Amino acid sequence: xxxxxxxxxxxxQAAVRRTSEGHGVEFIAGGTDMLQLxxxxxxxxxxxxxxxGIGFDDVSVxxxxxxxxxMARLADVAxxxxxxxxxxxxxEALHESASPQVRNMATVGGNLLQRTRxxxxxxxxxxxxxxxxxxxxxxxxxxxxxxxxxxxxPDCIAAYPGDLAVALIAADAELMVVGPKGERTVLxxxxxxxxxxxxxxxxxxxxxxxxxxxxxxxxxxxxxxHYLRVRDRATFEWALASAAVSLGFEGTRVLEARVAAGGVGxxxxxxxxxEELLVGRDLDRALAHEAGERAADGARGYGGNDFKIPLLxxxxxxxxxxxxxxxxxxxx
Amino acid sequence: xxxxxxxxxxxxxxxxxxxxxTLKVNGEEHRLNVDARTTxxxxxxxxxxxxxxxxxxxxxxxxACTIIVDGRRVVSxxxxxxxxxxxxxxxxxxxANGALHPxxxxxxxxxxxxxxxxxxxxxxSAVGLIQEGxxxxxxxxxxxxxxxxxxxxxxxxxxxxxxxxIAHGLDPREAMTQAVEAIAQDAGREA
Ligand SMILES: Cc1cc2nc3c(=O)[nH]c(=O)nc-3n(C[C@H](O)[C@H](O)[C@H](O)COP(=O)(O)OP(=O)(O)OC[C@H]3O[C@@H](n4cnc5c(N)ncnc54)[C@H](O)[C@@H]3O)c2cc1C
Ligand code: SF4
Ligand code: FES
Numbered sequence: 001x002x003x004x005x006x007x008x009x010x011x012x013q014a015a016v017r018r019t020s021e022g023h024g025v026e027f028i029a030g031g032t033d034m035l036q037l038x039x040x041x042x043x044x045x046x047x048x049x050x051x052x053g054i055g056f057d058d059v060s061v062x063x064x065x066x067x068x069x070x071m072a073r074l075a076d077v078a079x080x081x082x083x084x085x086x087x088x089x090x091x092e093a094l095h096e097s098a099s100p101q102v103r104n105m106a107t108v109g110g111n112l113l114q115r116t117r118x119x120x121x122x123x124x125x126x127x128x129x130x131x132x133x134x135x136x137x138x139x140x141x142x143x144x145x146x147x148x149x150x151x152x153x154p155d156c157i158a159a160y161p162g163d164l165a166v167a168l169i170a171a172d173a174e175l176m177v178v179g180p181k182g183e184r185t186v187l188x189x190x191x192x193x194x195x196x197x198x199x200x201x202x203x204x205x206x207x208x209x210x211x212x213x214x215x216x217x218x219x220x221x222x223x224x225x226h227y228l229r230v231r232d233r234a235t236f237e238w239a240l241a242s243a244a245v246s247l248g249f250e251g252t253r254v255l256e257a258r259v260a261a262g263g264v265g266x267x268x269x270x271x272x273x274x275e276e277l278l279v280g281r282d283l284d285r286a287l288a289h290e291a292g293e294r295a296a297d298g299a300r301g302y303g304g305n306d307f308k309i310p311l312l313x314x315x316x317x318x319x320x321x322x323x324x325x326x327x328x329x330x331x332x
Numbered sequence: 333x334x335x336x337x338x339x340x341x342x343x344x345x346x347x348x349x350x351x352x353x354t355l356k357v358n359g360e361e362h363r364l365n366v367d368a369r370t371t372x373x374x375x376x377x378x379x380x381x382x383x384x385x386x387x388x389x390x391x392x393x394x395x396a397c398t399i400i401v402d403g404r405r406v407v408s409x410x411x412x413x414x415x416x417x418x419x420x421x422x423x424x425x426x427x428a429n430g431a432l433h434p435x436x437x438x439x440x441x442x443x444x445x446x447x448x449x450x451x452x453x454x455x456x457s458a459v460g461l462i463q464e465g466x467x468x469x470x471x472x473x474x475x476x477x478x479x480x481x482x483x484x485x486x487x488x489x490x491x492x493x494x495x496x497x498i499a500h501g502l503d504p505r506e507a508m509t510q511a512v513e514a515i516a517q518d519a520g521r522e523a
Contacts, residue, residue: 005347006368006414028415035371035410036391047347048368050415075404099479100464101457102392104404105411236478 001038008050012178012210018049020180020208027051027210029071030106032098033114041124042115042131056212057107059083066221067176068214070109074164075100077108086221089244093167093227099236109211112165112175112191113203116158117238119143129155130199137199145304146240149296149312151266156199157302159263160192161238166262167227169270170244171220179209188214192267223248223256228319229263230311239263241311243295243319247278252324254278259320261295264312273297274316283324292317351414357382358426366413373397375413376423384424384452388481395480398453398460399423405460407479424452427459435459435497442493446484454480458494467498 009015019025024046028034037043056069059080066087068077077083078094098106115121120128120138127135137156139147148159168188175186191203205211229242241263248256257275260268273294281287295316296309321328348368355362355372357380364379373390376382376399385408388396392410399408400422427433435458438444445451457480461467466476473491482490 001369003349004368005349006351006412007348008415028412030410031412031415032392032410035412038369039390039409048412052415096475099392099395099407100461100466100476101395101398101405101407101479102410105406234478235475 001041002044004038004045005047006050007047008053010053012054012056012212015049015051015054015210016178016180016208018047019210022046023207025049025207029110030073031110032102032106033110037115037122040122042122051210054212063218065215065217068108068216070176070211070213071107073104074098074106074108074111075103078103086218087167087171087216087225089167089170089225089227089246090164090216093163093229093242093244096229096235097163108164108214111162112168112188112211113205114162115202117146117161118158119146121158130158130195130202133198133200140302143304144302146238146263147302147305148266149264149299149301149305149308150261150269151194152300152302153195153197153199153266155197156195156266158195158199158266160265160267161263162268163227163229163239163242163262165191165268166242166260167244168214168216169260169268170225170227170246170258171216172258173214173216173220175211176213176215177205177209178212179206185215188268189270195266220246220258223258224323226319226322228315228322230315241308241315243312243316245316245319245323247283247320247323249283252282252284254281254283259291259295259316261312261316264296264299264308271295271316278320283320283326285321285326288317288320288324288326291320353414353417355380355413355416355421356419357421358423368412368414370413371409372399372411372413372416372421373408376408376421382423382425386449386452388450388453393481394450394453395457396450396453398456398480400456400460403463405457422456424456427455433459434500435462435494438493438497438500439490442489442496443486444489444493445482445486450480450482454482454490458490458497462494462498467494470495 026045028048028050057071058069060067061082074094078091084091120126121130129137147157173188223246225246227244229239231237231239239262244260246258257278259271259274274291277291292313295313299309376385386396388394390409392407397408402419435455461476467473
């Protein structure tokens, strides 16, 4: 590890002040992604600003929604009775993410900003445009089994690996952000940027911007929802493909639909074509299949990750069936 | 060269790299000088010579370094020593109180290891698991021990050992209390 200095702060304003002073001053929360990247030499901050003392670590329930403090740990949010009951898509996304130990440490704010698992990004012996702008992208013609099939550019095809952000999109969540210019809100759906020609810029946050909370409006709690992920081993692994589905029904007719996918896009990926197809129709097995077929609209494989295209379609179909109470085993 | 290296020269804030920290480990306070980069795992092993906590991957992926901090199981390789001041840290060395802790005893009786390298992490994780109460079925135990890898494949016996520790009078809610009391008694004896 390259030497860095360390300070801890007791309130959001101090955190913002310290990190807006210049490049290379970074927040550390649970530390679980930061320490991995420091150990591997992928990141070399000048200073880490420890934000564990700022509070914002609880879940509070209001009449119009739920506020999850950015410092809340994954384990606590996954176990929160209101999250489990009203927003199962969020609880399920967290429940089997990482390991019990990591879930006790990792914060929800840090989770949204975790960096890609692209093999080249995490290996400093290789070039990578995201890590060293302009050095090239070996993944496009190399080992790209875990990389993205949606949203890639000629400069980067790294998949966004996290689960929580995908579920939050299906729950219409937004973020409370405090920065040098004051407070604002950012839809989770708008947090991450496509790689384009600047894959090293991943989020719409500026230096000094601190996420203080996640807000989930209660409307999302009135829908039925589910998070389904498919991965290389049963647990303790990032998703190869995942689907977050949140549907409002009248009988079997879909009134409102939110569908997002993880593990397949350069950002958490909202599937608007799937949503549009569902609204106003009766959800049955045939519709679940028809909608799943649209999940990979615009997708492109790079060899090693071609399998993700059919996998994504099936994952979305399966998640829709689950929310619609349609058993996957019965004949059509 | 990383982008940030260019900014090193014109870094404005007053940097502090070395820290005198107080770590409370197994009931005892230790004051030591650490670099900001020192992980809690390295501080425990290399500075306090508590080598029961093992280093496997250093990346949070194997669980060998599992300890309990403020009542929760964590991996000590993914946190900095300087971030853990004033917290109650329990390592495998702090578990036994004259007699072995029930989970330690059960691991021996069930032969829940071969080479033994992952064992301190497995045991600390199991103590955390039992306290969380996520032990209602074999599947639940397996899922919630998934953060601890065992290359010898002693998994079956690990699940048996955990169930036995619970069955033999180790009330889940008491597991942590017992560990904490053991530490307090040890600290008392030494004082
Ligand atoms: C072994 C392992 C397995 C994992 N498996 C999964 C998985 O299956 N699914 C999944 O989704 N994730 C998984 N993860 C990722 C893990 O969930 C994230 O590392 C974790 O949530 C990051 O949170 P943190 O608090 O530790 O962040 P840190 O490491 O402290 O910070 C991460 C980044 O976020 C920034 N940051 C942190 N908090 C804020 C804030 N409030 N405002 C602005 N910026 C902030 C930091 O500056 C840093 O850039 C896994 C991690 C490990 C180590
Ligand atoms: S896909 Fe992106 S992160 Fe991976 S090597 Fe290419 S530029 Fe780097
Ligand atoms: S050494 Fe910490 S999890 Fe492997």
